[in-house]
Amino acid sequence: MESDLSWEQNTLINELIQGMEVAKKLKEDLKTPYLVGTRDMLVQRILSSYEKALLILNASAPKSQTMSPATATSLPDSLISFDGSPMREDNDDGVIKGEKEVKTDSKKRKMMTKWMEQIRVSLESGVDGSHEDGYNWRKYGQKDILGTKYPRSYYRCTFRNTQGCWATKQVQRADEDPTIFDITYRGKHTCSQGSNATLIPKPLPEQEKPHSHNTYIHNVNQQQESLAMFRNNLTVKTNNLGNEEMPCPFTFSSTLFGCMTQENHLLPMALDNDPFQTHLLSSTTAESNHFLSPSFQVNEFDWVYNMPCSEFDIPDIISTNTSATNSPIPEFNFSLHPVEINPNFPFNTSGFFS
DNA sequence: CCCATTTGACCTGG
DNA sequence: CCAGGTCAAATGGG
Numbered sequence: 001m002e003s004d005l006s007w008e009q010n011t012l013i014n015e016l017i018q019g020m021e022v023a024k025k026l027k028e029d030l031k032t033p034y035l036v037g038t039r040d041m042l043v044q045r046i047l048s049s050y051e052k053a054l055l056i057l058n059a060s061a062p063k064s065q066t067m068s069p070a071t072a073t074s075l076p077d078s079l080i081s082f083d084g085s086p087m088r089e090d091n092d093d094g095v096i097k098g099e100k101e102v103k104t105d106s107k108k109r110k111m112m113t114k115w116m117e118q119i120r121v122s123l124e125s126g127v128d129g130s131h132e133d134g135y136n137w138r139k140y141g142q143k144d145i146l147g148t149k150y151p152r153s154y155y156r157c158t159f160r161n162t163q164g165c166w167a168t169k170q171v172q173r174a175d176e177d178p179t180i181f182d183i184t185y186r187g188k189h190t191c192s193q194g195s196n197a198t199l200i201p202k203p204l205p206e207q208e209k210p211h212s213h214n215t216y217i218h219n220v221n222q223q224q225e226s227l228a229m230f231r232n233n234l235t236v237k238t239n240n241l242g243n244e245e246m247p248c249p250f251t252f253s254s255t256l257f258g259c260m261t262q263e264n265h266l267l268p269m270a271l272d273n274d275p276f277q278t279h280l281l282s283s284t285t286a287e288s289n290h291f292l293s294p295s296f297q298v299n300e301f302d303w304v305y306n307m308p309c310s311e312f313d314i315p316d317i318i319s320t321n322t323s324a325t326n327s328p329i330p331e332f333n334f335s336l337h338p339v340e341i342n343p344n345f346p347f348n349t350s351g352f353f354s
Numbered sequence: 355c356c357c358a359t360t361t362g363a364c365c366t367g368g
Numbered sequence: 369c370c371a372g373g374t375c376a377a378a379t380g381g382g
Contacts, residue, residue, distance in 0.1 A: 156374095
């Protein structure tokens, strides 16, 4: 136990240090004429570091502590099962599946982080709902949902059995606008892809057919393309924000996009610690989720909103965020300068450990 | 033959 | 009981 804890501490420290290092790099990077790719990556790494750190913190926080029990909900499955039920992993050879286990599963599922995105896709690129998000998904079901025109598809991580990755997603095409898909993600990726996605944007060669039968193939180029377009569009958006002081809107945009290429990885934490995300939301207004004009064709990752959905979901932290949402901009600065980490900032958490 | 999707059956929570 | 979610047998592509 104690050794567990110190291992966690080590990892935590590691992550934080890493985050800081990367943040420094980013700081340097910001001085030079911009190189989107690097920046993207740096930002993602920073986020990833903090994310992991927070996960560790969450994991080791006694339930009675500051954090509401719901906090535990946002842990990835691997961590949840860490102390509790045995994961069933490879045990899944098709034999005996006790009722008990099923129950645990559904409970576990319930406890998973859940968040949603809305994505607009072009007709060519993914009407079948196979928009790529950087992960390998395997479809395991489809269901007609009452009151919706289109069936809902259920996907789970391809590596569920091999790596015990319990991330799942549901894809539901919007009734009104068939080019828009509501995607509900559940659980974070604990598979290798989950962690790799943070650092390595998939180096895929030019993909002629984004729309192959296989839901599999990821089209990073598309995403990069979209990124460019998104950036253009962002200009407008930042104007909307009315924040002239914003030193580097693109940082923001790429971060956001980072979320798109690896949303599973980042978003759930964004719930916890990304003021700016909420921000964007508030500034684009909830109703105008589909702020992109129809002329803004292809593949647009239209908008992302984070949304605690299950009964436990997202604790106090979120409400903090929400309140931040009401007051404009200030904490933007914070998020735009992750570099200047205030020593007090994440570290007043010592309480979690003792 | 392996692996992914399809699809009807089954399970579960409300 | 019903709607939503998942399972797993059948099917098909590579």
